[in-house]
Amino acid sequence: MDDSTQQQAGQISGAEIIMRCLQEENVKFVFGYPGGAVLHIYDAIFKQDKFKHILVRHEQAAVHAADAFARATGEVGVALVTSGPGATNAVTGIATAYMDSIPMVVISGQVPTAAIGMDAFQEVDMVGVTRPCVKHNFLIKDVRDIASTIKKAFYIAASGRPGPVVVDIPKDITAEFTEFNYPKSVEMRSYTPVIKGHSGQIKKAVKILLEAKRPMIYTGGGLVLGDASNELVKLARTLGYPVTNTLMGLGGYPATDKQYIGMLGMHGTYEANNAMQDCDVLLAVGARFDDRVIGNPDHFLSVPRTIIHIDVDPSSISKRVKVDVPIVGHVQSVLSEMNEILAAETKKPDASALKTWWAKIDGWRTKKSLSYDGSSSSIIKPQYVIEKLWEVTKGDAYVTSDVGQHQMWAAQYYKFDKPRRWINSGGLGTMGVGLPYAMGCQLADPKAQVACVTGEGSIQMNIQELSTCKQFNLPIKVILLNNRYLGMVRQWQEFFYENRYSESYMDSLPDFVKLAESYGHVGINIEKPADVEGALQDAFAMKDRFVFMNFLTDQKENVFPMVPNGKGINEMILGTDPNANDPANKMEG
Amino acid sequence: MKHIISLLMENEAGALSRVAGLFSARAYNIESLTVAPTEDATLSRMTIVTSGSDDVIEQIIKQLNKLVDVVKVLDLNDGRYIERELMLVKVKATGALREEMKRISDIFRGRIIDVADGSYTIELTGSGSKLDAFLEALDKTVILETVRTGASGIGRGDRILKV
Ligand SMILES: Cc1cc2nc3c(=O)[nH]c(=O)nc-3n(C[C@H](O)[C@H](O)[C@H](O)COP(=O)(O)OP(=O)(O)OC[C@H]3O[C@@H](n4cnc5c(N)ncnc54)[C@H](O)[C@@H]3O)c2cc1C
Ligand SMILES: Cc1ncc(C[n+]2csc(CCOP(=O)(O)OP(=O)(O)O)c2C)c(N)n1
Ligand SMILES: [Mg+2]
Numbered sequence A: 001m002d003d004s005t006q007q008q009a010g011q012i013s014g015a016e017i018i019m020r021c022l023q024e025e026n027v028k029f030v031f032g033y034p035g036g037a038v039l040h041i042y043d044a045i046f047k048q049d050k051f052k053h054i055l056v057r058h059e060q061a062a063v064h065a066a067d068a069f070a071r072a073t074g075e076v077g078v079a080l081v082t083s084g085p086g087a088t089n090a091v092t093g094i095a096t097a098y099m100d101s102i103p104m105v106v107i108s109g110q111v112p113t114a115a116i117g118m119d120a121f122q123e124v125d126m127v128g129v130t131r132p133c134v135k136h137n138f139l140i141k142d143v144r145d146i147a148s149t150i151k152k153a154f155y156i157a158a159s160g161r162p163g164p165v166v167v168d169i170p171k172d173i174t175a176e177f178t179e180f181n182y183p184k185s186v187e188m189r190s191y192t193p194v195i196k197g198h199s200g201q202i203k204k205a206v207k208i209l210l211e212a213k214r215p216m217i218y219t220g221g222g223l224v225l226g227d228a229s230n231e232l233v234k235l236a237r238t239l240g241y242p243v244t245n246t247l248m249g250l251g252g253y254p255a256t257d258k259q260y261i262g263m264l265g266m267h268g269t270y271e272a273n274n275a276m277q278d279c280d281v282l283l284a285v286g287a288r289f290d291d292r293v294i295g296n297p298d299h300f301l302s303v304p305r306t307i308i309h310i311d312v313d314p315s316s317i318s319k320r321v322k323v324d325v326p327i328v329g330h331v332q333s334v335l336s337e338m339n340e341i342l343a344a345e346t347k348k349p350d351a352s353a354l355k356t357w358w359a360k361i362d363g364w365r366t367k368k369s370l371s372y373d374g375s376s377s378s379i380i381k382p383q384y385v386i387e388k389l390w391e392v393t394k395g396d397a398y399v400t401s402d403v404g405q406h407q408m409w410a411a412q413y414y415k416f417d418k419p420r421r422w423i424n425s426g427g428l429g430t431m432g433v434g435l436p437y438a439m440g441c442q443l444a445d446p447k448a449q450v451a452c453v454t455g456e457g458s459i460q461m462n463i464q465e466l467s468t469c470k471q472f473n474l475p476i477k478v479i480l481l482n483n484r485y486l487g488m489v490r491q492w493q494e495f496f497y498e499n500r501y502s503e504s505y506m507d508s509l510p511d512f513v514k515l516a517e518s519y520g521h522v523g524i525n526i527e528k529p530a531d532v533e534g535a536l537q538d539a540f541a542m543k544d545r546f547v548f549m550n551f552l553t554d555q556k557e558n559v560f561p562m563v564p565n566g567k568g569i570n571e572m573i574l575g576t577d578p579n580a581n582d583p584a585n586k587m588e589g
Numbered sequence B: 001m002k003h004i005i006s007l008l009m010e011n012e013a014g015a016l017s018r019v020a021g022l023f024s025a026r027a028y029n030i031e032s033l034t035v036a037p038t039e040d041a042t043l044s045r046m047t048i049v050t051s052g053s054d055d056v057i058e059q060i061i062k063q064l065n066k067l068v069d070v071v072k073v074l075d076l077n078d079g080r081y082i083e084r085e086l087m088l089v090k091v092k093a094t095g096a097l098r099e100e101m102k103r104i105s106d107i108f109r110g111r112i113i114d115v116a117d118g119s120y121t122i123e124l125t126g127s128g129s130k131l132d133a134f135l136e137a138l139d140k141t142v143i144l145e146t147v148r149t150g151a152s153g154i155g156r157g158d159r160i161l162k163v
Helices: A014-024 A036-046 A059-073 A085-099 A126-133 A143-158 A171-175 A199-211 A221-225 A229-239 A270-278 A331-344 A351-365 A382-392 A405-413 A434-444 A465-471 A487-496 A512-518 A529-541 B015-025 B054-066 B096-107 B128-137
Strands: A011-013 A029-032 A052-055 A077-081 A104-110 A136-139 A164-170 A177-179 A215-219 A243-245 A260-263 A281-285 A306-311 A325-328 A398-401 A450-454 A477-482 A522-526 A547-552 B002-010 B032-037 B043-051 B070-075 B081-092 B111-115 B119-126 B143-148 B152-155
Touching: A011 A014, A014 A036, A014 A143, A014 A171, A014 A177, A029 A059, A036 A077, A036 A104, A036 A171, A052 A465, A059 A077, A059 A085, A059 A104, A059 A434, A077 A085, A085 A104, A085 A126, A085 A164, A104 A143, A104 A171, A126 A136, A126 A164, A126 B015, A136 A143, A143 A164, A143 A171, A143 A177, A164 A171, A199 A281, A199 A306, A199 A325, A199 A331, A215 A229, A215 A270, A221 A229, A229 A331, A243 A270, A260 A270, A260 A405, A270 A351, A306 A331, A382 A405, A382 A450, A382 A477, A382 A529, A398 A405, A398 A434, A405 A450, A405 A477, A405 A487, A434 A450, A434 A465, A477 A512, A477 A529, A512 A522, A512 A547, A522 A529, A529 A547, B002 B015, B002 B054, B002 B152, B015 B032, B015 B043, B015 B054, B054 B070, B081 B096, B081 B128, B096 B111, B096 B119, B096 B128, B119 B128, B128 B143
Parallel strands: A029 A052, A029 A077, A077 A104, A104 A164, A136 A164, A215 A243, A215 A281, A243 A260, A281 A306, A306 A325, A398 A450, A450 A477, A477 A547, A522 A547
Antiparallel strands: A011 A177, B002 B043, B002 B070, B032 B043, B081 B119, B081 B143, B081 B152, B111 B119
16 A cells, blocks of 8 residues: 555545535535544544534434435435444435435445455445435545545436445545545536436427416426426416426425315325326426326326426436426426527417316315314314414424325325425335434524424334433424324224224323423423413413424324226325215225 | 447556446446456556447436546447457267267357366357357257357457547
8 A cells, every 4th residue: 555544744544535525515514423433534523613513322323314405405414324233224214215205325334455355343334235215326445535535426316317425434544634626517428317307398388388288287306406486476476377296396386376186196185186187288397207106107108198208317317107298307407498488489288178178176175175173172183283374384394204194184284385395205115214304404404393293112222312402402393193093004004904902002102291201392282272372372482492292183094086006197086076085996006 | 239339448446346336236238248458558558348229228328428537438339340259168078979969060160179088178259149159059968068258359441449
């Protein structure tokens, strides 16, 4: 080797180089947990004050919090974990971010270079383990490569279709010395993401849109990730066409706008799913035709329609559903170009066809597919809690959620008017994200109201983070919709397994109020509908306290509408159907 | 349908496993995969023989292009191409078989590259189907051992895959 173990004038250690890189990238928070392989790095963290390190209580939470920070701000989230168990604990967080295309850099410690492959203490092949769930990963083998690799990692994470990048760094490398030179830019012949869409295709798309009789705009997480809400709103208003959002796209188009017809998909509104099925021209923007969105693909494709698809990742296009006009490019750039063409265009949308189409949609709306029976004065309906949460927070909170029925109710009943406010795990559906997600949001926007909507199953998957919230004084409000069931599992067991509730009851629950109090937080039990609003008001009035609200909700409530597996998206069961809860209705097709 | 895909990727540790991992994770067929550095040592050239419907092949190409280390991808089946594979076969060569093995090898334009008391080793190049045909022409019991490289492919004429 060379003399890199001896410090020369102008040289700094690998650990210090990492600090300088993070500084160059304007990193504000690093979420992490120390251990042997990263001790040099932690020593360097001790000596710097450019970013704040947030010590979590489990590495999974570090990655989720970094992920949420990225979702809330659009900046790259950063997590730091040690080798071996620290690294494997991070994997669920990495996979979660990967499925939802979240820009993130995860730095993992590795055993010293000479020990790699020796089954050394706390050795795990992190590059191998994470390969299928990262956008890219690196193992650094030379201290002189640290700066250029970290530069590349941030660039790859944030550009094109965003995603997590893992940088695995052996311990010895962090103790060696070299000069620090941060590259100004990155050139990679093998990685050149497209930004501008093909102009011919864009023109063609506008022409088709203007000829539509029953148009529909379907937007997803890509619109939010690409910060193109303004462009989309402009386009939609100019055209006057209906808009639906995927679960990942909520807030991309303002939910209180009259052109918004609700979320679509498995638990989408009647009007959104019917319009999706019946439209003659579909404009898909940063949405990937997920199986939870289009239901049975054969049923979806059984009627003719022209599909225009804007996506930065060519592999998202024509994957499940063949499209007619593919446009590969960044949503912002493509939508702006569409708006420019439209502004210069003399042809207008077909007003009379549009009138008929809206009349049809308004007809579907009268089904009121999100109505529920809120007449009981003794049992709290979960939907009601979310409606009140929306009112009390004036629709302006960051709402994070875990995974299950509560997630769907939060998505259906909180009307998101802004992007980057709804923070949840859609693609991987990871229970346990809710609380760490709330931490990431609260740190990103310290003055904001942050609500974590969760279930008693999910919250227990990262409950230890109550301690982190105390340490960093995060005034999060937990909205626990406690139905004493793994509700989403119970719902499927009712629908598809003749009510055999196999292991879906949540037994031996803790006293959540005492639990919260033992961590130094405020806990409140809410058992009656009449107390819901007051409790929420009290909680949000405690601006500097973490409040854990345990709402005892209806144990048997199910999520409607629902498209059973294998059915077409307009073959939905509505909560108002007299036999909505009758299993005979919904056998899997 | 069978497709031969050629690609150029950064010659970096783990590059091969990214491609192999992609195929197994997405349940794509992989018949053979060969890889070696090119005249430019920073690049590796890979030839992958796979099969699938047009939609699947389209996804395979897109997914390969998406790998951060991959510089260029070409579906050789989109045009005219040449495919070659090398095979070494060790066959029994005793008594009358010595003559017969030599004769079959000649018919397929093979070369005997190792001669031992009881065996010959025959070297054969050609398309995968030619090599298959050779093996079929032999009696199963005379084949002692076979080793194949998997196909390498290149476009005809001015179809060039280069950075
Ligand atoms: C219990 C449960 C129930 C669910 N039910 C539903 C449901 O009823 N309805 C529903 O919609 N989902 C539902 N989901 C979520 C579902 O699984 C998917 O995660 C979701 O539908 C995917 O959203 P999306 O299509 O917007 O894609 P995303 O995963 O958000 O993907 C974004 C797309 O945009 C592209 N993109 C990214 N950045 C850009 C850019 N700058 N420019 C252009 N394109 C870009 C990406 O390449 C990608 O193709 C459910 C999940 C769970 C856990
Ligand atoms: C880590 C993980 N394990 C299992 C599941 C499967 N799963 C999906 S929803 C759910 C039940 C969630 O229960 P709870 O948090 O109480 O929410 P509820 O549905 O009752 O609102 C389960 C077990 C999952 N999504 N994630
Ligand atoms: Mg529950």
